Amino acid sequence: MTEPATPRTPRTPDDAAVPDLPVDVVLVDDHLMFRAGVRASLDERVRVVAEAATVDEAVEVIGAHVPRVVLLDVHLPGGAGGGGAEVLTRLAHLRGSTTFLALSVSDAAQDVVAVIRAGARGYVTKAISGPDLSDAVVRVAGGDAVFSPRLAGFVLDAFGTAPADLAVHDDELDRLSAREQEVMRLIARGFSYREVASELFISIKTVETHVSAVLRKLQLSSRHELTRWAAARRLL
Amino acid sequence: MASPTLAPPDRLPLRRPESGRWVGGVGAGLAVHLDVPVAAVRAVLALLALSGPVGLALYVFWWVSIPSGDAADVARDTAPAARKKLSRGLVVERARALPLTDVAVAVLLLAGAVLLVASRNGMRVDVRWVLPVLVVLAGVGLAWSQLDKVERGRLLSGGRTPGGLVRLVAGVVLVLVGVLLLVGRGEPVGALVTSGAAAVAVLGGVAIVLAPWWLRLGAQLRFEREARARESERADIAAHLHDSVLQTLALIRRGSGDADQVARLARAQERELREWLYSDRPVAGTSVAADLRAVVAEVEDGRAGRGGPAVAVDTVVVGDCAPSATTTALLQATREALVNAVAHGAPPVSLYLEVGQDSIDVFVRDRGDGFDVDAIPTDRFGVRESVLGRVRRRGGEATITSSPDRGTEVHLRVPHEPSTENGRGA
Numbered sequence: 001m002t003e004p005a006t007p008r009t010p011r012t013p014d015d016a017a018v019p020d021l022p023v024d025v026v027l028v029d030d031h032l033m034f035r036a037g038v039r040a041s042l043d044e045r046v047r048v049v050a051e052a053a054t055v056d057e058a059v060e061v062i063g064a065h066v067p068r069v070v071l072l073d074v075h076l077p078g079g080a081g082g083g084g085a086e087v088l089t090r091l092a093h094l095r096g097s098t099t100f101l102a103l104s105v106s107d108a109a110q111d112v113v114a115v116i117r118a119g120a121r122g123y124v125t126k127a128i129s130g131p132d133l134s135d136a137v138v139r140v141a142g143g144d145a146v147f148s149p150r151l152a153g154f155v156l157d158a159f160g161t162a163p164a165d166l167a168v169h170d171d172e173l174d175r176l177s178a179r180e181q182e183v184m185r186l187i188a189r190g191f192s193y194r195e196v197a198s199e200l201f202i203s204i205k206t207v208e209t210h211v212s213a214v215l216r217k218l219q220l221s222s223r224h225e226l227t228r229w230a231a232a233r234r235l236l
Numbered sequence: 237m238a239s240p241t242l243a244p245p246d247r248l249p250l251r252r253p254e255s256g257r258w259v260g261g262v263g264a265g266l267a268v269h270l271d272v273p274v275a276a277v278r279a280v281l282a283l284l285a286l287s288g289p290v291g292l293a294l295y296v297f298w299w300v301s302i303p304s305g306d307a308a309d310v311a312r313d314t315a316p317a318a319r320k321k322l323s324r325g326l327v328v329e330r331a332r333a334l335p336l337t338d339v340a341v342a343v344l345l346l347a348g349a350v351l352l353v354a355s356r357n358g359m360r361v362d363v364r365w366v367l368p369v370l371v372v373l374a375g376v377g378l379a380w381s382q383l384d385k386v387e388r389g390r391l392l393s394g395g396r397t398p399g400g401l402v403r404l405v406a407g408v409v410l411v412l413v414g415v416l417l418l419v420g421r422g423e424p425v426g427a428l429v430t431s432g433a434a435a436v437a438v439l440g441g442v443a444i445v446l447a448p449w450w451l452r453l454g455a456q457l458r459f460e461r462e463a464r465a466r467e468s469e470r471a472d473i474a475a476h477l478h479d480s481v482l483q484t485l486a487l488i489r490r491g492s493g494d495a496d497q498v499a500r501l502a503r504a505q506e507r508e509l510r511e512w513l514y515s516d517r518p519v520a521g522t523s524v525a526a527d528l529r530a531v532v533a534e535v536e537d538g539r540a541g542r543g544g545p546a547v548a549v550d551t552v553v554v555g556d557c558a559p560s561a562t563t564t565a566l567l568q569a570t571r572e573a574l575v576n577a578v579a580h581g582a583p584p585v586s587l588y589l590e591v592g593q594d595s596i597d598v599f600v601r602d603r604g605d606g607f608d609v610d611a612i613p614t615d616r617f618g619v620r621e622s623v624l625g626r627v628r629r630r631g632g633e634a635t636i637t638s639s640p641d642r643g644t645e646v647h648l649r650v651p652h653e654p655s656t657e658n659g660r661g662a
Contacts, residue, residue: 108514127548149586153552161554161592188552189599190586195642 022047023141026065028058028087029073029103034126038071038103041130046137055079058087066097068141071133072120074104074111088118095119099140103133107150113158117219122146144208145215152187155214159221161185173221176214183210247271248307252299260299260339268307289350296343300380344373368417375410378403412436477512481505503548504537524563524596525553528589531567535574547578547585555591557652563596565630566650570598572622573646577602581644596652601645606638623648 023046029035030053039048050065052058055078062070074084082089088100102115102123112123121140124133125148136146147155159176176184179200186196193211197204250269252261263281267274284291351366416435420428484505491497511517511529518526532549557563570587577585581602588599623646624634632650 106514149550149552153554156554161590189588190550190601
């Protein structure tokens with residue numbers, strides 16, 4: 001998702017009032033048992049409207065239902081072999097109405113970065129608990145990005161942690177601002193958005209803005225360091 | 237060798253097995269390939285050989301042209317990797333193949349004997365072509381001895397032995413001379429030399445044209461062999477992994493009543509699989525990140541949480557560097573902090589390591605009720621000495637923040653010596 005602000009009002013599970021629930025979700029994963037497990041663990045804020053097991057099936061089902069959120073496994077059979085990233089690319093025209101949350105057992109940098117750069121709004125590992133996953137779904141439905149500690153670590157690794165790596169202006173694509181770096185570091189340390197907000201004396205909204213900005217940079221940056229880092233890990 | 241009844245339903249490739257052969261393994265190979273009894277094939281071959289030189293020639297042709305090897309092995313190796321079993325079983329060392337040079341010598345001697353017998357029996361043998369033919373045969377034998385499997389492997393891997401090259405060149409020269417003698421019987425020497433020069437020139441031209449193909453073919457073969465070696469290494473790793481998963485599953489089934497034990501086993505297996513599947517494995521002693529993961533593994537496996545169950549440590553590492561005395565102290569302190577977090581705090585336990593330009597930072601966090609940091613008695617060796625003292629002695633800082641609603645976070649920071657700088661994300 002390239003546009004920084006969606007017309008929908010951002011909602012978070014931290015806010016008390018969350019309108020138009022439950023969120024419609026299509027669940028894409030090639031393991032039947034895993035789909036059943038996820039379905040059972042999601043709470044009433046989320047409604048699974050359809051499931052798909054392969055790339056082609058996913059493209060078809062998502063195109064037919066146009067759900068608010070897609071829970072997308074990174075490694076999927078079928079299609080041209082591109083897995084979740086291929087689904088994202090083939091459904092690029094749905095980006096305005098559907099957001100994708102990558103869900104994978106893999107925590108390899110290449111998988112994470114591939115789906116994020118293909119347009120996913122967040123990345124969580126399959127070890128996530130049911131309530132946390134529901135939180136994440138509601139969060140991406142509200143237009144926010146979902147960063148796991150691991151993803152925040154990748155971002156810091158890719159963009160650099162040294163003071164020289166900081167962006168002078170906030171809009172520089174190739175560097176994180178000092179604030180963004182701080183936010184990423186706290187998320188990597190296991191802080192929730194709420195804890196980050198109280199640690200930095202900012203609002204949760206501001207934290208979400210920073211995270212969305214970082215996600216955008218991760219998707220669009222052509223930073224030399226990023227490509228070098230990616231090449232060292234054989235990504236992109 | 238594989239008996240036909242055990243062979244896969246479709247036809248096995250034609251190979252000369254190295255065990256169970258009588259002469260050249262042609263009979264045994266044909267039997268496996270055609271799925272008929274060995275004895276029948278051997279009988280037919282013997283009849284053919286006895287009935288005339290054609291049968292003998294046929295046998296020799298097969299001997300030379302069929303590569304040696306175990307047909308069942310070859311069939312297995314050429315099957316697609318996805319269809320194959322991952323475990324390869326025990327490898328049994330096979331006896332070495334009969335060297336082709338000996339065979340060539342035997343054939344030459346045999347041919348000489350046949351000629352002698354024929355001339356003794358009154359057949360008029362034109363001896364003038366015998367010598368050239370012998371020379372050609374010797375050259376061919378010499379050159380073809382290079383086709384020996386081991387030699388070919390050595391040629392392809394680049395380690396070209398001088399002896400092998402000499403034999404090849406000598407063989408080619410012998411064949412050339414023999415052919416010249418054979419064709420140019422009765423011609424004057426001058427004409428022979430001229431035509432010989434012309435022949436060499438033509439061969440040279442052909443060689444120049446074919447050289448790029450030959451070189452490319454060689455390079456391609458070498459590349460394929462390397463790729464296959466890597467692939468088989470990968471298969472070995474996969475087999476090892478599956479084996480360890482099987483053992484874990486067996487353990488889990490045996491102790492399925494003990495939930496903690498099951499959780500611990502599952503976590504340990506998950507960690508191992510993750511490490512193999514999703515991360516590169518650095519050489520031991522070159523990566524602080526890898527050492528940290530080892531520390532985490534030890535704590536996860538060895539320590540139980542407050543309620544008894546195993547606790548998973550959520551680990552994030554940014555950057556990496558080579559270990560030093562300082563990082564060793566830092567990791568020891570980290571270990572103690574983790575043990576404290578697992579034993580006294582509450583899950584989830586988060587661990588964050590960042591290798592920066594000037595410093596290395598570690599954060600260990602748990603979501604327990606927290607404790608009053610100032611109230612740690614000075615005699616409580618655990619935190620004060622093993623965590624804080626270790627880091628401070630290395631010129632580092634250690635701070636503990638704790639509150640009932642936010643849990644406890646231990647922050648350790650040591651200076652990062654530039655001499656051990658290994659580059660970010662190395």
